[in-house]
Amino acid sequence: MQTLNPKALFNPDADTRESGRTLIGGETTNLMMLSNNKYRWSFPLYKTMMQNFWIPEEISLGQDKLHYDRLEPAERETFDKVISFLVFLDSLQTVNLPNINEYVTLPEVNLLLNIQTYQEALHSQSYGYILESIVGAQRQREIYEIAIKDPYLLRRNRYIADCYQEFIDEQTEKGFAKVMMANYILEGIYFYAGFSFFYNLARFGKMTGVGTEIKYINRDELTHLALFQNMFRELRSECPGIFTPAFEEELRDMMRRAVAHEIEWGEYAFGDRIQGLNSGLIRDYIRYLSNFRLEAIGLTPLYPEEVEDPLPFIRQFTQFNQTKTDFFEEKVINYAKGGSDLDLDALDDFEL
Numbered sequence: 042m043q044t045l046n047p048k049a050l051f052n053p054d055a056d057t058r059e060s061g062r063t064l065i066g067g068e069t070t071n072l073m074m075l076s077n078n079k080y081r082w083s084f085p086l087y088k089t090m091m092q093n094f095w096i097p098e099e100i101s102l103g104q105d106k107l108h109y110d111r112l113e114p115a116e117r118e119t120f121d122k123v124i125s126f127l128v129f130l131d132s133l134q135t136v137n138l139p140n141i142n143e144y145v146t147l148p149e150v151n152l153l154l155n156i157q158t159y160q161e162a163l164h165s166q167s168y169g170y171i172l173e174s175i176v177g178a179q180r181q182r183e184i185y186e187i188a189i190k191d192p193y194l195l196r197r198n199r200y201i202a203d204c205y206q207e208f209i210d211e212q213t214e215k216g217f218a219k220v221m222m223a224n225y226i227l228e229g230i231y232f233y234a235g236f237s238f239f240y241n242l243a244r245f246g247k248m249t250g251v252g253t254e255i256k257y258i259n260r261d262e263l264t265h266l267a268l269f270q271n272m273f274r275e276l277r278s279e280c281p282g283i284f285t286p287a288f289e290e291e292l293r294d295m296m297r298r299a300v301a302h303e304i305e306w307g308e309y310a311f312g313d314r315i316q317g318l319n320s321g322l323i324r325d326y327i328r329y330l331s332n333f334r335l336e337a338i339g340l341t342p343l344y345p346e347e348v349e350d351p352l353p354f355i356r357q358f359t360q361f362n363q364t365k366t367d368f369f370e371e372k373v374i375n376y377a378k379g380g381s382d383l384d385l386d387a388l389d390d391f392e393l
């Protein structure tokens with residue numbers, strides 16, 4: 042099994058010709074030759090990620106405190122659990138992405154993973170801002186700690202962290218593909234029962250400031266998905282030997298298990314107790330979503346019967362045109378200069 046070595050900090054003797062530059066296992070000087078990127082998708086993605094800059098505190102949550110206090114008890118309980126899970130996911134990403142990045146031997150991708158890491162940190166900042174806007178200090182800590190004290194959630198979080206831990210313990214080419222898959226699943230599946238809960242509240246006029254925060258987080262997560270989709274495609278062409286039918290089946294199995302866990306989580310966290318959602322809808326939505334995710338990285342969908350989007354209202358929140366005002370008319374500063382060239386569709390395989 043091909044073992045990977047962490048890259049040297051500076052290697053002036055590395056092969057800088059295009060043929061010598063690879064996603065993993067290559068030699069790299071570590072020079073950022075950003076006018077000469079090997080992957081033509083990398084610079085447009087870099088620009089999009091940079092232009093997506095936003096500040097959580099610019100979204101007013103003044104009304105959300107009132108909304109939170111008026112939520113139905115089941116809604117409030119679910120809200121707390123879902124926020125706690127999202128805090129866990131973004132925290133894990135912030136801490137783990139550098140572990141993946143250490144083995145990536147293309148500086149232009151290192152750059153993108155670094156931006157992703159900073160955005161995951163920004164998402165944690167937004168959860169902190171949300172919690173301090175709606176509850177006192179004692180309750181804030183209790184909500185953070187649901188992720189480690191709720192037995193169901195703890196079990197789930199351990200499983201997710203263990204998938205990442207495998208690559209920390211042993212670094213191989215296949216292990217790299219698997220940790221990429223784990224990352225892709227986290228970005229593309231594990232957020233979505235939670236996101237749909239918040240969007241569902243927002244469409245009933247509840248916690249709309251939080252809904253806006255989530256929308257901006259979601260926009261970042263979509264670029265992270267695009268990053269990993271493209272990395273997958275490059276890995277597949279540079280290391281075709283590892284993508285055997287058996288290994289592809291292993292990757293699909295990871296998705297199958299993830300879908301089952303996310304559906305179970307939806308049942309556990311909100312079940313049929315929330316107006317506008319039920320566990321059947323969440324099940325169909327997560328399966329439907331997984332089909333897109335697998336297709337986007339060249340794998341066969343698991344649920345071909347799921348052809349219709351069961352939660353179409355979510356598209357109102359996740360389709361971004363280039364105006365930077367949000368769905369709820371909140372005003373967020375548009376930091377993009379000349380933002381009209383922000384064209385997400387121009388990115389190859391940017392299937393969201």
Ligand SMILES: [Fe+2]
Binds near residue numbers: 131134160161
């Ligand atoms: Fe995030």
Ligand SMILES: [Fe+2]
Binds near residue numbers: 134262
């Ligand atoms: Fe992310």
